[in-house]
Amino acid sequence: MITAKGLYKRYRKTVAVNHLSFDVRPGVVTGFLGPNGSGKSTTMRLMLGLDHGEGQTLFDGEAFTDIRRPMNKVGTLLEAKPFHPTRSARNHLRMLASANGVGDKRVDEVMELVGLGSVKRKKPKGYSLGMAQRLGLAQALLGDPRILLLDEPTNGLDPHGIHWMRDMLKHLASEGRTIFVSSHLLSEMQLMADELVVIGRGHMIFNGDVDQFVRDFTQSTVIVRSPSAEGFTAALEGAGAEVAKGKDGELIVSGMEIGAVGHLAFTENVELSELSTRSASLEEAFMSATGSSEEFIAAEPIAPATKTGGSANA
Numbered sequence: 001m002i003t004a005k006g007l008y009k010r011y012r013k014t015v016a017v018n019h020l021s022f023d024v025r026p027g028v029v030t031g032f033l034g035p036n037g038s039g040k041s042t043t044m045r046l047m048l049g050l051d052h053g054e055g056q057t058l059f060d061g062e063a064f065t066d067i068r069r070p071m072n073k074v075g076t077l078l079e080a081k082p083f084h085p086t087r088s089a090r091n092h093l094r095m096l097a098s099a100n101g102v103g104d105k106r107v108d109e110v111m112e113l114v115g116l117g118s119v120k121r122k123k124p125k126g127y128s129l130g131m132a133q134r135l136g137l138a139q140a141l142l143g144d145p146r147i148l149l150l151d152e153p154t155n156g157l158d159p160h161g162i163h164w165m166r167d168m169l170k171h172l173a174s175e176g177r178t179i180f181v182s183s184h185l186l187s188e189m190q191l192m193a194d195e196l197v198v199i200g201r202g203h204m205i206f207n208g209d210v211d212q213f214v215r216d217f218t219q220s221t222v223i224v225r226s227p228s229a230e231g232f233t234a235a236l237e238g239a240g241a242e243v244a245k246g247k248d249g250e251l252i253v254s255g256m257e258i259g260a261v262g263h264l265a266f267t268e269n270v271e272l273s274e275l276s277t278r279s280a281s282l283e284e285a286f287m288s289a290t291g292s293s294e295e296f297i298a299a300e301p302i303a304p305a306t307k308t309g310g311s312a313n314a
């Protein structure tokens, strides 16, 4: 269990983290989301006491800096991964392991676990970004910790690697560990995370269940197909719903529950060939929740010049 209270960090005029408090429960994967520059990395550094700031974070009741053998309690993977420049990956891990009372057997075990068994004698500087991420995870897992704090662990991984990371983190959570993981990949987060901490400009936006986040920040719609789509559109609008036309003649109805749409079709004697609900994605919820808190908002792309058609008259 991680308990963060009143985390606060200011860089000159920028308040990077603004009084954040949240809990991360064991047994589930908790995703940490926020737009670029919203304060995720700073929050993680504050939690580990790597940055000066305010607030307190307890890992199973203890501050990180008070834990006697941190590697055995909290595994970390932060964005900057300092690997030894000349040692092999295996020797790099052995060095860390021996300093923390972890045996060589565990080094080989974690290298196999992350799929680097065949390249463990190579130097990390020759590793691809994806391999370096795997080595970073191996390092985090060395002490078999009950808590993992991972900043963008899927960064640089190919689709197979991402799939592997997702299964791995879900598996580690199912063993009762506490997993706190930041990622930009929202579709991935939707598949990986059970709970979320969402921040914008250093402020808390949401802390809770993923499905609840999607429900809170989006509207699910009702999809209707009918041979009498035109007439039924008028009836729906007359009853206060908003209707948009989707592909292949489907009607996308918002502002009315599926049961009420079905009942209206019954009372209007309208035949339906489809009546279903469409839930919004985590990405839609994220855009809706964090839209106004984005730090760097790009200009709208400039529309291409309209073709005037034919050759210009000289």
Ligand SMILES: Nc1ncnc2c1ncn2[C@@H]1O[C@H](COP(=O)(O)OP(=O)(O)OP(=O)(O)O)[C@@H](O)[C@H]1O
Pocket (backbone or CB within 6 Å): 011, 014, 015, 016, 034, 035, 036, 037, 038, 039, 040, 041, 042, 043, 295
């Ligand atoms: N060392 C620093 N000095 C000054 N400002 C900083 C420093 N580090 C971060 N910031 C500022 O603090 C804010 C939060 O940055 P942070 O890197 O924590 O965000 P983030 O959510 O991790 O971003 P990203 O998703 O792009 O990695 C930003 O406005 C950033 O410019």
